Amino acid sequence: MNFNSALLCLSCIAPLQAFAEQSSAIRFAIKPITCMVKQAGQACEMTAKITWQSEQKQDLCLYQQQLQLACWQQTQKVNTNKAIKLEKTMRFTLKNSQQQVVAEQMIEVHSSANQKYRRKLKSDWSVF
Template sequence: MKYLMFIVLTGLLFSGSSMAKITAFNVSPKVCVVSEERDFCELDLQFNWQLDKAIDVCLYQQDEKIHCWQQQHSGQFNYKARVQVETIYSLINPHTGVSLSKTQVEVQSAHAKKNRRRLRSPWSFF
C-alpha cells in the first residue's frame, strides 16, 4: 500500500509541475488561395509561440509530429507545408500528450463554385 501511494503522489507532482499555459501561438500565413478546388497549396509557414514557463513541447500537423523542443519558453519555426484542405497545427506536451494550443491554415479556391443557390423564386408576378 505504501508503494502504491508513493506512485500516485509522484504522478500528481509530475503532472502538476509540467502544467504550462500558452500565452501565444500563431501561424502565418493563415489562408492559402488555390486556383482550382482540388489543387495543393505550397506554403512557407512561420510559427511563433510563447509559454508562461519552460517545458518540452512538440509541433504537430494533424497527427504527424513535425518538430520538438526541450525546455523552451518560446520559439519560432519555419516549415514548408503542402496542404490541400484546412489543416490543424497543435502544440503538444510530449510527456503528457496534452494539447496546449491549436491553430489552423485554411485553403480557399479562387474560382467560385459553379452551382449557386438561387436567391429568389424563379417566377414573379411583376
C-alpha cells in the same frame, strides 16, 4: 486560527491557482492563416511562420493533424519558418510530452476559381 480566518485564507488560494494556470498559458500563432489555390483540390505549398511563447520552459511538439512536424525540448520561445503542404483546411496543434493539446490553430485553404458556382460565358451552340 478560527473558522473565519480559515475561510478567508481558502478564498485567497483559488484566485492564485487560477492566476498560475493563466500565466502558464501558451501564445501560439501560425501565419498566414489562409492559403490560396487556383482550383479546389489542388495542394497548397507555403512557408509558414510559426511562433509560440510560454512563461516556463517546456517540451512541445507541433502537429499537422496527426503528423508530427517539429519538436522542441526545454524551450520557452520559438520563432521559426516551416514549409508545409495542405490539400484542405487543417488543424495545427502544440502538444506537450503527455500528448495533451496546449494550443491550436486552423489554416484554411481557399480556391480562387470555384467550379460549382461558375457561370458559363458562352452557349454550347452557335448559328455562326
